[in-house]
Structures are given as C-alpha cells and as structure tokens.
Amino acid sequence: MFTDIHTHILPGVDDGCKNLSESLELIKSELENDVKKIVLTPHFNCDGDNFLNRETFLAKIKELKSCVKKNNIEIDIFPGMEIKASFKILDFLNNKDYLLTLSGKKKYILIELPFTHLPYDLIELLFKIKLYGLIPILAHPERNEVIRKELNFLRKIKDEGSLIQVNNSSLIKRSHPESYKCAVKMLKVGIVDVIASDCHYMEGRFSNFEIAYNTLKKIAGRDEANRIAIVNPDKILKNEDIL
Numbered sequence: 001m002f003t004d005i006h007t008h009i010l011p012g013v014d015d016g017c018k019n020l021s022e023s024l025e026l027i028k029s030e031l032e033n034d035v036k037k038i039v040l041t042p043h044f045n046c047d048g049d050n051f052l053n054r055e056t057f058l059a060k061i062k063e064l065k066s067c068v069k070k071n072n073i074e075i076d077i078f079p080g081m082e083i084k085a086s087f088k089i090l091d092f093l094n095n096k097d098y099l100l101t102l103s104g105k106k107k108y109i110l111i112e113l114p115f116t117h118l119p120y121d122l123i124e125l126l127f128k129i130k131l132y133g134l135i136p137i138l139a140h141p142e143r144n145e146v147i148r149k150e151l152n153f154l155r156k157i158k159d160e161g162s163l164i165q166v167n168n169s170s171l172i173k174r175s176h177p178e179s180y181k182c183a184v185k186m187l188k189v190g191i192v193d194v195i196a197s198d199c200h201y202m203e204g205r206f207s208n209f210e211i212a213y214n215t216l217k218k219i220a221g222r223d224e225a226n227r228i229a230i231v232n233p234d235k236i237l238k239n240e241d242i243l
C-alpha cells in the first residue's frame, strides 16, 4: 500500500487536473496502483502574484473529498504544496494565510527546482528554510540538467539535511531516458529518500507507482525499495522523522 506525497490532482488550480472528472480519473489510477493516501501539492510560485490561500485551498479540497465520497471511492486526501525554490518563500513561511507544508503540519516542505538551471544560492535557501524548523524535500532533482551532471552537489544538499524525492516516471527508462539514467545513479549511491507520482493528468503523467516500485526493487533491492516507496512516504505524512 502506497502513500503519494506529490500530486497535481486538485482540479483547476495549476497545470494538473482541469476539472473534477479528470481528478477522479487520476484518483482511480492511484487506486489501481495500490495508493491509498494522497497529498495534494499544487504549484506555489512565490515569484508570481496569484497565490492559493489556505481558505480557498481547504474549500477546494472539501469539494474534491465530497466528490470522492459521492463516487464511493476510498482514498485519504491531505493538503500540501509544491513550492518554487525562491528566497521569496521566506516571506510566506510564518504567514498563517497559506498552507505550505505537507499534511499541513510544520515539518516537511516540498521544494521544486527549475529544469534547466539551479536557483541562486540553493544551499543557503535550504538552510534558511530549515531555520523555520522545516525539512525541505527536493522534488525530482533528476529532472534538473545541472544536477544530472553534478550528483555531488545533490549529496551535499542531502548531507545538510534535505530529503530527495524522485518521480515515478523517472524510473521508466523509455519515458524519460536522461532522468532515468540519473535516478539509477542516485539509487546506486543511496541518495534517494522517497518516490512520488507528481501526477498531472492521465496522458503520460499518471500514478505509475507499481512500475516504479518494481524498478526500485530491481535496482536497489527489496528492503531499499520498501524504505523509499512505502516506509518513508508514510513517515512524511505522519510527520515522523526519517533517519
């Protein structure tokens, strides 16, 4: 049974699901993949000017939950956010109008990198986020072109206390060969903490949990696959420490 800590299932808020019926389709794909708990993590772009505040976010989650219930679907849904890596985030972290952490508790925060470059002074930014008592989880660094060439930099980020999340789709060679190559290297040097779907819509960006879990088992062995795909996501959701 899996917990998915990174999804764009909440409808009409970002580049994920457009409406409730698309959300239901993705939720069904999660269930088919034995996912029983999902965290909704819409994009939060601190450099933009249109932010999803707590009140609107919770109202939208309530609407999705009631639709799920009406359709007799059994899945637990939690709030979260995927935050663009920017120093501007520091202006929001103490603002109670925004729900920015995973499962709404003050422990884990999902941080997104750009694809083509690294944000200005990322190490310092992550350090400052940690000063708020939060543990950053770096979302899909294997998709970043610089990190693919500089795995030592990722090791440094991890050694300094951030966690590393790889996308399920990056564990499918034919879909994303470059990300796959990097994800395999990351697994071999032991710097992956958690996988998640980062699902957006059914065409190409869906759950993929079963296939990713099987790849993990082949590359890293059953114990490590269980730690990355089952134990750690569950701990993150429960606000427990990951050793």
Ligand SMILES: [Fe+2]
Binding pocket: 006, 007, 008, 082, 139, 198
């Ligand atoms: Fe995402």
